[in-house]
Amino acid sequence: MCELLGMSANVPTDLCFSFTGLLQRGGGTGPHRDGWGVVFYEGKGIRAFRDSAPSVDSEIAALVSRFPMKSEIAISHIREANVGAVNLENTHPFVRELWGQNWTFAHNGQLADAAGLPLGEFVPVGTTDSEHVFCWLLAKIRDRFESPQRIDANRIAYWSQLKHWCDHLREMGVANLLFSEGRYLYAYCSTKLHWLTRKAPFGEARLSDADLAVDFGEHTTPNDIVTVIATNPLTANEQWQAMTPGELIVFDAGQIIFQAED
Amino acid sequence: MCELLGMSANVPTDLCFSFTGLLQRGGGTGPHRDGWGVVFYEGKGIRAFRDSAPSVDSEIAALVSRFPMKSEIAISHIREANVGAVNLENTHPFVRELWGQNWTFAHNGQLADAAGLPLGEFVPVGTTDSEHVFCWLLAKIRDRFESPQRIDANRIAYWSQLKHWCDHLREMGVANLLFSEGRYLYAYCSTKLHWLTRKAPFGEARLSDADLAVDFGEHTTPNDIVTVIATNPLTANEQWQAMTPGELIVFDAGQIIFQAED
Numbered sequence: 076m077c078e079l080l081g082m083s084a085n086v087p088t089d090l091c092f093s094f095t096g097l098l099q100r101g102g103g104t105g106p107h108r109d110g111w112g113v114v115f116y117e118g119k120g121i122r123a124f125r126d127s128a129p130s131v132d133s134e135i136a137a138l139v140s141r142f143p144m145k146s147e148i149a150i151s152h153i154r155e156a157n158v159g160a161v162n163l164e165n166t167h168p169f170v171r172e173l174w175g176q177n178w179t180f181a182h183n184g185q186l187a188d189a190a191g192l193p194l195g196e197f198v199p200v201g202t203t204d205s206e207h208v209f210c211w212l213l214a215k216i217r218d219r220f221e222s223p224q225r226i227d228a229n230r231i232a233y234w235s236q237l238k239h240w241c242d243h244l245r246e247m248g249v250a251n252l253l254f255s256e257g258r259y260l261y262a263y264c265s266t267k268l269h270w271l272t273r274k275a276p277f278g279e280a281r282l283s284d285a286d287l288a289v290d291f292g293e294h295t296t297p298n299d300i301v302t303v304i305a306t307n308p309l310t311a312n313e314q315w316q317a318m319t320p321g322e323l324i325v326f327d328a329g330q331i332i333f334q335a336e337d
Numbered sequence: 338m339c340e341l342l343g344m345s346a347n348v349p350t351d352l353c354f355s356f357t358g359l360l361q362r363g364g365g366t367g368p369h370r371d372g373w374g375v376v377f378y379e380g381k382g383i384r385a386f387r388d389s390a391p392s393v394d395s396e397i398a399a400l401v402s403r404f405p406m407k408s409e410i411a412i413s414h415i416r417e418a419n420v421g422a423v424n425l426e427n428t429h430p431f432v433r434e435l436w437g438q439n440w441t442f443a444h445n446g447q448l449a450d451a452a453g454l455p456l457g458e459f460v461p462v463g464t465t466d467s468e469h470v471f472c473w474l475l476a477k478i479r480d481r482f483e484s485p486q487r488i489d490a491n492r493i494a495y496w497s498q499l500k501h502w503c504d505h506l507r508e509m510g511v512a513n514l515l516f517s518e519g520r521y522l523y524a525y526c527s528t529k530l531h532w533l534t535r536k537a538p539f540g541e542a543r544l545s546d547a548d549l550a551v552d553f554g555e556h557t558t559p560n561d562i563v564t565v566i567a568t569n570p571l572t573a574n575e576q577w578q579a580m581t582p583g584e585l586i587v588f589d590a591g592q593i594i595f596q597a598e599d
Contacts (some may be wrong), residue, residue, distance in 0.1 A: 119462050120425025138400050144438055163382025164439075172433060175460035177426075196458055198437035200381050 077109055077167070077183045079268065080151040081253040081304040083260040083326035087145035088301050090115070092280065092289050093139045096309040097153060099284035102129030106155055110137060110166040113151035115156050115180045116257045121177045122146075125166045147328065148260050150253045152181040158189075164201035166212040169209050169254075171197055173216070174223050176256045180209040183306055184249025184265055208244060209254075214242055223256075234333045237261065238323040242337075245321065250261045253304060260326040262304045264318035272329065280310045300329035339429070339445040340369055341530065342413040343515040343566040345522040345588035350563050352377070354542070354551050357402045358571040359415060361546035364391030368417055370429040373398060375413035376441045378519045379452045384408075385486040388431045408441045409590065410522050412515050414443040420451075426463035430515075433439070433459055443569055446511025446527055459538050469514075470506060477502055485518075487556060496595045499523065500585040504599075507583065515542050522588040524566045526580035532566040533577045534591060542572045562591035576586035589595050 081098045082090055094113065102108040111133065112125030128134040130153055152167035159165040168181040182205035189204035189299060195214030199206040219236065220226045226233045241263040244250035248271040262268055271278070273300075277291035295301075304326075308315040318324065321337030342359045344352055356375065364370040373395065374387030384406060392398040392415055397503075404424075414429035421427040430443040444467035448524045451466035457476030461468040481498065482488045503525040506512035514525040524530055535542075539553035566588075570577035580586065583599030 081364075117389075117425045120389075122387065122425065125382075127379075134404050135400070142396050163379045166382065172460065172462060172499050177462055198434065200434060200437050200439055224546075236394065245493065263571070268404065 077152055077154045078105065078191070079181055079183045079251060079253050079304070080308040080309075081260055081262060082146070082149040082301065083100055083329050084147050084299070085299040085328035085330070086296070086299050087147055089143035090149045090301070091143055092282070092301055093285055093288070093303050093305070093309050094151060096139060096284045097151060097305070098130035098136050100153060102131040104284045105153070107153040109154040109156040109161045111151070111153040112166045112168050113139055113149060114168045114170060115146035116148040116177070116255070117146055119257060121170065121175065121179065123168070123170060123235040125163060127161050127166055137190050148255050148257060150179050150181050150255060152183070157185050159203035162201070165203045165206070167205060169206045169321050171209070172212055173213050173256070176223065178213060178254065178256050180205070180212070180252070180254040182208065183251040185242060186248035186250060188247065198274070212240060231333070234323065234325055235335065238263070238266045238335050241323060242321060248323070251306065258327070259332070260304070262318065262324045262326065264320060264322045266320060267306055268304060268318040269306070269308050269315040270302055270318065271308070271313055272300065272302045279312070281312045283309060283311045300313070300331045302326055339416050340367065340568040341445050341513060341515050341526060341566070342441055343522055344394055344408070344411040344563065345591050346409050346563040347559070347590035347592075348561050349409055350561070351405035351407050351480070352411045352413070353402055354544070355550070355567070355571050357412060357549055358544040358546045359413060359567070360398050360402060362391035362415060364393040366546045367415070369415040371416040371418040371423045373413070374428045374430050375411060376430045376432060377402055377408035378410040378439070378517070379408055381439065381519055383432065383441065385430070385432060387425060389423050389425050389428055396518050399410035405499070410517050410519060412441050412443050412517060412522070414445070419447050422462055424463070425483045427465045427468070429467060429482055431468045431473045433471070433475055435475050435518070438485065440475060440516065440518050442467070442474070442516040444470060445513040448506060448510035448512060452507065453499040470512070474502060478550060488540050493595070496585065496587055497597065500525070504583060513568065521588070521594070522566070524580065524586045524588065526582060526584045528582060529568055530566060530580040531568070531570050531577040532564055532580065532586070533570070533575055534562065536591075537561045541574070543574045545571060564588050564591045
């Protein structure tokens with residue numbers, strides 16, 4: 076299995092604190108030694124960092140946890156391989172351009188017969204079930220909705236349809252998902268996913284996996300809203316919300332804009 | 338204008354020495370302050386690093402120049418913006434997936450009316466003429482050749498056609514190009530591009546832009562072949578070859594496999 080981490084915020088926010096906790100699980104406090112990756116959105120552009128080495132040993136991961144890259148949406152993943160060799164092309168998150176937007180996708184779980192899902196123009200570079208599913212999903216979105224303008228005019232129908240496609244994946248196995256096109260962050264829970272919104276009044280947060288605490292009151296303004304989504308809670312002293320199987324949440328600038336449960 | 342750097346090698350080779358020279362020109366010895374990027378191929382996967390900050394000031398660039406990421410193909414670019422704002426989505430190299438391959442593209446020059454080139458399914462994320470041209474070129478390749486298998490069976494026709502498309506761009510302005518699908522490195526000269534092949538017996542190389550010399554004999558085996566392509570020669574004590582306007586060279590594992598001049 077793997078672990079997921081996502082962030083949606085209403086101001087450019089760095090991921091250093093949460094990422095520091097996550098990367099401990101990549102060969103340190105957790106068994107996810109088979110690579111890691113993170114994508115930060117900055118405007119329409121992205122910065123992607125990935126490595127097939129364990130995140131606890133990775134010099135690139137150390138840079139990411141140290142150097143505050145500010146972003147309103149970020150998606151990260153640490154991998155314990157089940158389908159696909161340990162190499163760079165099998166490392167999440169996966170990225171594709173659709174309609175001039177950078178789409179990013181990370182998956183925790185394993186699916187039976189993902190290779191049977193039909194593909195369109197998007198073709199996997201690597202051999203994971205996860206990238207195959209991403210390519211399938213993008214083709215579905217393009218074929219059904221045709222343009223971002225049409226999505227904007229039919230957002231509820233679009234989000235409901237996304238949940239329907241994610242439900243289809245859940246029927247094939249375990250499909251905890253984080254994905255984004257740079258505007259919204261989508262979190263789908265198949266078995267396990269937690270989220271936490273930090274906003275004023277900010278307090279201290281203490282990592283579960285490393286001896287690190289941050290007083291967010293010192294690093295924020297009263298208007299900041301930052302939501303963090305993770306497979307398992309990253310802090311011990313905050314109240315994380317558990318998502319339910321089959322639940323899709325769409326986050327916009329740190330806040331829930333759409334939520335659908337089974 | 339901008340500066341390009343590429344590498345094609347028959348063994349995984351790091352780009353630290355050449356990149357150290359290039360990044361000095363990103364706000365140090367050169368005026369290319371508007372961002373930089375580099376893509377390293379590792380198998381079918383890629384590592385991409387980019388920043389809209391000047392490369393001389395970039396902590397990420399410092400990591401790339403210090404940390405030996407070994408690759409058989411790499412493409413880098415430092416930017417002095419002419420078309421498109423200074424931001425991450427306008428930073429070269431650009432990357433797209435076609436046929437399950439990661440295609441990478443970097444451009445030095447400026448084109449009149451690039452926006453008039455028709456696009457297919459590939460849509461620019463940013464606003465540069467360069468990314469528009471890349472999207473146009475990928476659609477041309479896909480429409481004409483349909484699959485990598487068909488390209489493999491018609492390589493000379495494919496490379497000749499690539500030169501023809503590059504010549505078309507050169508008629509619209511300045512189009513010095515480096516691109517790759519992960520197997521070959523393509524270098525097209527519109528006005529200025531130089532290359533240099535290092536092989537046994539290896540000697541010392543001394544950067545023009547920084548006080549740094551390397552004795553490649555200490556870091557190589559006698560079978561290594563490494564070609565570096567750059568807008569301007571990066572070293573003062575080696576014999577760089579100037580490409581001619583309209584020349585396309587295809588490098589395979591550090592060696593020229595196809596070369597066509599006007």
